[in-house]
Amino acid sequence: MFNLKTFKNMNNQRIVVSVNLKRTIKIMKLTVLMLTICLSQMVAATYAQTAKLNVSAKNETLENVLKQIEKQSEFLFFYNLEEINKNEKISITKKNANIQDVLDAIAMKTGLKYTIKDRHIVLTNETSSPVIASTQQERKVTGTVSDAFGPITGANIIQKGTTNGTTTDMDGNYSIEVPDDAILQISFIGYIQQDIAVKGKNVINVLLKEDTQALEEVVVVGYGTMKKKDLTGAVASVKMDDTPVGTVSTISHALAGKAAGLQVSAVSAQPGGGTNFRIRGAASVNASNDPLIIIDGFPVSAPNEDKIKTGKYSSGTTDNILASINPNDIESIEVLKDASSTAIYGARAGNGVIIVTTKKGKTGAPKVTYSGTASVQTLANSYDMLNAKDYMTQSNRYQYEQWMKDNKIGVYGGKSESDASSAYVPRYTDSQIANPANNTNWFDEITRTGFQTQHNVSINGGTDMTKYLISGNFFKQNGVVKNNDMERYTGRMNLEQVVSKYVKVGINLTLSRNQMNNVPLGSGQNENASIMVAAAQFNPILGIRDENGEYILNDEAAFLPNPVSLLEITDKTTKERLLATSFIEVKPIQELTLKANLGIDRNYQKHKVYLPKTTLYGAKKDGQADIAQYDKSDYLLELTANYAKQFGNHNLNALVGYSFQRFTDESLSAGNSQFLIDGFLYNNLGAGAYPKPSVGSSASKDEMASFFGRVNYSFKDRYLLTATLRADGASNFAKNNRWGYFPSVALGWRFTEEEFMRPLNNVLSNGKLRLSFGQTGNSNIGNKAISYYKTGNNNEFGGTESVGVYLDQMGNPDLKWETTTEWNVGLDLGFLNNRLNVTAEYFHKVVSDLLSERTLLSYNEVGKIAANIGETQSQGLEITINTKNIDTKDFSWNSDFTFSFYRDKWKTRDASWKPAAYSQYNAPIRYYFGYVSDGLIQEGETVDWMTGSVPGQVKIKDMDGYVYNEDGTMKVDKHGIPVKSGKPDGKIDEADMVIYGSKDPGYLMGLNNTLRYKNFDFNIYFYGQFALWNIGSYKDLWLTGADGMTGIVNMYRGYNMPVSAKDVWSHDNTTATRPGYFQDKSPVSAGSTSTGKIGDYYLEKSWFIRCRNITLGYTIPMKQSKKVLSNIRVYADINNPFTITPYNGLDLETDNSVWAYPNVRSFSLGLDITF
Amino acid sequence: MKKLLYILSVSLATTAFLPSCTNLESEMYDVINPNIFPVNENDANALVTAAAYAPFRSNWYDGLFTAANGGIHVIAEMTTDIGYCQWNDVCWPDLLDVNFTPSSDCPTKIYKNYINYIGKMTLALDRISGIEMKEETKKRLEAEVLCGRGWLGYILYDYYGPVQISTLEQLSNPLAEQIIPRVSQEEMVTFIENDLKAAVEVLPAAYKSSDSNYGRFTRGLAYTVLMKLYMHEKNWAKAEECGRELMKPEYGYGLVNNYKDIFTLENEGNVETIWAAICSSSVNQQLWQAHVLSSQYPTKNESIQKWGGYRVLWDFYDTFDKNDKRLEVLVGEFVGTDGKLYNKENPGTVLQTGAMPVKYGEDPAATGEESQIDWIVYRYADVITLLSEAIVRKGNAVTQEAVDLLNMVRSRAGISTYTLSDIKGVDDFLEKVLEERGHELWFEGARRTDLIRYGKYIEYARKYRGSVTAQDYMNLMPLPQSVINESKGTVIQNPGY
Secondary structure, eight states: OOOOOOOOOGGGOOSOHHHHHHHHHHHHHSOOOSOOOOOOTTOOTTHHHHOOEEEEEEEEEHHHHHHHHHHHSOOEEEEOTTTOOTTOEEEEEEEEEOHHHHHHHHHHHHOEEEEEETTEEEEEETTSOOSSOTTSOEEEEEEEEEETTEEOTTOEEEETTSSOEEEOOTTSEEEEEEETTOEEEEEOTTBOOEEEEOTTOSBOOEEOOBOOOGGGOEEEETTEEEEGGGOOSOEEEEEGGGSOOTTOSSGGGGOTTTSTTEEEEESOOSTTBOEEEEESOOOOSSSOOOOEEEETTEEEOOOOGGGGOOSSSBOOOBOOSSTTSOGGGEEEEEEEOSHHHHGGGGGGOTTOEEEEEEOOOOSEEEEEEEEEEEEEEEESSOOOBOOHHHHHHHHHHHHHHHHHHHTTBGGGTSBOGGGOSSOOOOSSOHHHHHSOSOOOOHHHHHBOOEEEEEEEEEEEEEOSSEEEEEEEEEEEEEOSBTTOEEEEEEEEEEEEEEOSSSEEEEEEEEEEEEEEEOOOBSSOOGGGOOHHHHHHHSOTTSOSBOTTSOBOOOGGGTTSOOGGGGGGOEEEEEEEEEEEEEEEEEOSSTTEEEEEEEEEEEEEEEEEEEEOTTSHHHHHHTSEEEEEEEEEEEEEEEEEEEEEEEETTEEEEEEEEEEEEEEEEEEEEEEEEOOSOGGGTTSOGGGOOOSSOEEEEEEEEEEEEEEEEEEEEEETTTEEEEEEEEEEEETTSOGGGOEEEEEEEEEEEOGGGSGGGGGGTTTEEEEEEEEEEEEEEEOTTOSOSSOEEEEOOOEEETTEEEOOEEEEEOOOTTOOOEEEEEEEEEEEEEETTTTEEEEEEEEEEEEESOEEEEEOOTTSSSSEEEEEOEEEEEEEEEEEEEEEEEEOSSEEEEEEEEEEEEEEEEEEEOTTOOOOTTOOTTOBSSEEEEOOEEEEOOTTOOOGGGTTOOTTSEEEOOOOOBOBOTTSOBOBOTTSOBOBOSSOOSOOSGGGOEEEEESSOSEEEEEEEEEEETTEEEEEEEEEEEEEEEOOOHHHHHHHTOTTOOOGGGGGGTOOOBGGGGGBOBTTBTTOOBOOTTGGGOSSOOTTOSSGGGTTTTOEEEEEEEEEEEEEEEEEOOOTTSTTOSEEEEEEEEEEEEEEOSOOSSOTTTTTSTTOOOOEEEEEEEEEEEO | OHHHHHHHHHHHHHHHTOGGGTOOOOEETTSBOGGGOOOSHHHHHHHHIIIIIGGGOOBTTBSTTOSSTTSHHHHHHTTSSSEEEOOOOTTHHHHHTTOOOTTOHHHHHHHHHHHHHHHHHHHHHHHHHTOOOOHHHHHHHHHHHHHHHHHHHHHHHHHHSSOOOOOHHHHHOGGGOOOOOOOOHHHHHHHHHHHHHHHHHHSOSOOOTTSTTBTBOOHHHHHHHHHHHHHHTTOHHHHHHHHHHHTSTTTOOOOOSSGGGGGSSTTTTOTTEEEEEOOOSSSOOBOHHHHHOOTTSOOSSTTSOOOOOEEEEHHHHTTSOTTOGGGGSSBSOEEOTTSOEESSSSOTTTSSSEEBOOOSOOOTTOOSSOBOSOEEEEEHHHHHHHHHHHHHHHHTSOOHHHHHHHHHHHHHTTSOOOOGGGOOSHHHHHHHHHHHHHHHHTTTTOHHHHHHHTTOHHHHHHHHHOOSSOOGGGGSOOOOHHHHHHTTTOSOOOTTO
8 A cells, every 4th residue: 555645636626615725624634644746737748757856865865866756846656664674774976867767876776676757757666566466467548536526636536555556647547557456446535545446447436435424523722732533522623614603793793602612702783893702501600611712722811801990981892802804814723622532631620621722834845825805794684763843742642641640640649730830831832743843763873884895815835834814904994873984804823844864943023003993882881972872862853963064962962972072082092912832843753742831922902992072071171181001911831742642543642841931011191181172182191281191001010930841642543542630839828728639530431443343344433422521720819829919099288199998808818729520421323424423422511610700798808809719510412413405416405503502500509609588509500580460550559569660660570578576687508598488578578589591592503504505505593592691671671771871761861772662562552562751760779680670571481593694605617727816706795794683683793781872784795716 | 961960859859948948928018017006196196086986987988977877977967857768779668667676678787887986986995095295185086085985985885785894804805705794774865975075175166277286176076965965864954054155255155157168168167167077188078968869969070960859848848937047058949050940849859758858068179979078076056055945944034145046047047036025935945946956957967866855756746757657666776686686685675686
């Protein structure tokens, strides 16, 4: 058998990028011991005679000599490693010689024989069987090798048991002379090898089947890669080639639903909006639940956005961790889920690990690709507010109802209208209503059609010695809210250089710059109203500007800024990132790889805001300028040694390593006001005349060191074992608790390899059972082991400011690692030659020594202290199904389906737990809680336990009461939970509150379909969240005044309301289901409930299925001979075309703040060109 | 080649065994390490500033005297016959309707936010005790902390009855989670009394506004709080003693000629002020006018924020004599910036529930909601009217002195003074004192305590607020349910709740 390294002919590019990719990966990981050449089909038949060679070698290995020849010619050597010692040293000097001369000289020195066939040279030794048995009759066999898509170039045709072989040409044709009884072996990387007996045939055409056994697929694991078939842990791999990334601003947005067990939730729909990643739920209660993200070996952490919060408004939530990465640069994303996979990352891996791998250079001629998209964006859904006429009508209705209530008329007290102390005066006359002075839709005034474009160029290529990838990306988005823009520039260089036989060095370098023009966001009210809040509340009968060009204000609430005026604010964020890792790899012996990795992740962020005098607040301050900047640098040193060896049926791979990380940051901020002119913006802070301009700064440093090791062992390719151990030390714990130890072990059994399963292999082509156990940690709580004082609470004495100092943090020296102990059972099944692949995982984990803040008793100096406060447990199930529904030459259809659910709850509470009456010992970790509602109070109905209530208010159930001991103390159970009497007590208090349910979605699903017909490709991708508790949309809550919202009663001062205001309960609409105008006056105390005075009135289990994108592409067939362009693909994409949901708000996924940024729908055209 | 390999291997090996590899460090450069603090007089000063003075501020939304809904003056007044708020934030209805429950926000939040300051002050005393510094200064600082602790004790006692008093030992070991029950009433009063009396021994009578210590606690303040404690305890004799003490010339207290001048920037540090929460442009600003003024109300400084929240109920407004000069800053009628006349008859949305309690002067430098005018906490008019009441209650007879004291504020207000013959007995006099104190001290936090002392708090809530939920037990506000919960039931809720 030959060991061949083959390169895909560049001209034979397929539309099926995924296939190419898979092949490429396989190529890379093949045991390559041989010679490398680019095949060229342009060789003249006489090449062997005409090519002139210069060979000079002094005591060099045979291999090197052959390489010399290959480098200056197009000859390709084939030999059998078992026959030929390629390390045999020879000396030879030939100048301007033809190949025959050179080969003769080599044969003389080594005793080898050679055969020249075209430009292929086969070397054999004397003992091997003759290449051509002269006694047998030779026969010339010709044919074509093809696959489902057409001819295959470079496929190998070998006479079995010999070194006689050839490869197919550009059109897939071959020709070989073999004996009659020969068997041809036809192989090509990525395809199933076929053996065909010649049996006297002259023409043998071969259709190769793709090796769908994705088992050879390589996945990235911690500190290395593994064959998928050898995996024992739960790893989901997302190859980015089938994800349209041209239309997303950050890769985070493309990941939702892609991997079972990875929950991706968009936090904000603004340009570059932030995303929450959760792997297998969120079982940590307070320490961050964010997974560890590793980009090209560097564990990155998000810069603290709070540090650049400045000015009056929020800039929303933007993606901070992956935003600097060009989505086009990403090769794959691996999600490490179970403890066996993540334990190698120890202390930071308690919430799972996401490994992002960028594309690397590939040997071969430079390949230039360009991809570009242009999109328009529209609001997917907008706030549905009252228009001017409806607003006036509804205001009058409100006014009338208020008048009735004040005078206790009708349903509000039984009096008649004539008893009223004063007459009802409508706020707006009929003629005003009929002819509104203005009818301003404030959301229309602040929104626009968005535009987005992205251009990406990458060049990759290389030789055996040097491989490179260079890419540049420009992204620009004009958001759907006016003035909300984002621009990103990224550059990347990935370089690998072989220095010598033993040494390889490389760097991965990313530079990025994100610039954002922000609009004022956030949930502030009144003078702090953001653009969304102001647009929602601003009166539709008002115009934008008066005759003097000044922004019009609402006289009755002159503190509420005109929404359009807020567009005058200049608010810019710049984020720059340098992420560089460099490595040096030394292979002193074949089996051992030593690697040193050095890296830096430097984030620089700056936020600049100027509120001009044309805005309400800016006018008061005479212009207000603020700047905040933040510098964060993380450093990494990592040393690993990897030993891999195969002994017969035993395969061993061992890794040990050390890593050291340092995290430093510093921030600086300044602000001033009272500027002469607006023109300075924030660029001349000194020009402000404010007596006490603001300044601030901070700095910190932390360190972490780790030792780790891993052993992978497999026997007969079917019994697999992985064991890891990591020790982590983090400087933020006290010395005695600094080190945590995180072991894991996993077993795998590829039962389809067993003899007794063989008969089933036609159906069950692959089967593996995995079991893993491990521990990981979490130290993400900050510097909480030490106590410190802070300055503040200043006061003035005698006209001089006196600085105060107070204990800000009480340290807990006993603080230690949070530990996650996880069991995982996984089953991988492949059916019908792996056309159907199913992976199922069940996990059960317990998070102990939960790192959180423990509430101290109220009398203490500080309210909270960081502590390890108990245990939670989490379990879940994940299923991934990949199918090839149809797979023919012209038409294929692949589907990927993911499903997961998880349940998190408390397992053990610390003795310091301070429960309330509604608390549950084993409650979900994040929950909604509140009262239980019982419809609306109707006319004439008196609710004894809600003294003072009026009809139209939500009736809250009196469920329970407290129980008291004889001494007057309240009775509690063994956990300290107040004991409840089990019967109503005539009062509404905490005893009447219940936990509704978890805030986490019940089920997550994703479904991706890729279809291909000839040159057309089509992708449609859905994901969804199900059984998701929802406490009400803006249509509900803006009226009832819960959850930081204002309530319909604000119509008294000219606030606008959603159209749902038409449906509220009133004296003449007593069948209405929406609570009435006086819901906010309900005598029930809202307490700290999730839902306030309305209780569970609007609570429902909801769900959504979002169609994330529909993409249609066409690859333009190119004539291979005109080699200028090798591939052009055009495509059209609709991002977020529709969402199926019963939810009546804007978007169940992004409505997580009550003044959420509206979600967008993008229509894009894109172009991919490969040169 | 081999050489390169050798170099690489050696460098790899040495890096791996650098001493730094397990010697880890954290640094926070912007906070103070307790190992180096406190050591000197400045440190002691800083500790006292933050521990003893922080609660008694009116700094935006912070401090017991904030003009927002976390301030005791505002919370108390909104439950009496005086105050109203036009807003509908969830915190207001429970107050306005006198519908207190352990889940109510405002009625419970003074306990929630300030109970820990008792402990902070105890710890501050401990922390400064070991500092080497001038003995005299140390004594004064300690007396200031004691004054603050006693005063806070009184404020909590007035709202909630006896509270939890933490000891130094309990405070030093917070992880032990030692549950402290409420002290008895006697212990509570003794605690307050002892702290204030200790402060009285050391603190100077008063600081002039030019003094570099102006704004610190004084003997005058300590006696005022003591007087209020004794009034609360109906110990009229001791209250009278305190009142007479404060009339001594060493304190220098008197009445400002014009009522409205008490609350202006120009007259900060006036003779009437016993203690004010200092506000300035550099530190601590109060938000009164922003909470009160409506958008239509004209101000010279147009930048002043006007949210239009607080009102004085019309019924109460109507009890004033029309010529009462105090109405100059309690606005029942004005011409708005829109040219409209607003009053009780034409309220618009501005004066629907009552008059606008402007009270404070304008801060010409205000650029929004903030004002640098000192927030008046206690003043001489409060003391002399209380003294008048105490004298009459103690002797159960109306005296000329008592009438004269009451007349001091009436004549300043430009209304008729009483003669002894105008008074129809003790009850009538006490009624007059109550009304006068209402007219004089509206929104200064006196009304609730006065009404409770007169036994009229709940009655008035029903009568003037139309409360259907007010109950007799609501003379005391409820402790937060969380405090009961965290004590596993050991802390006993006020009866009725």
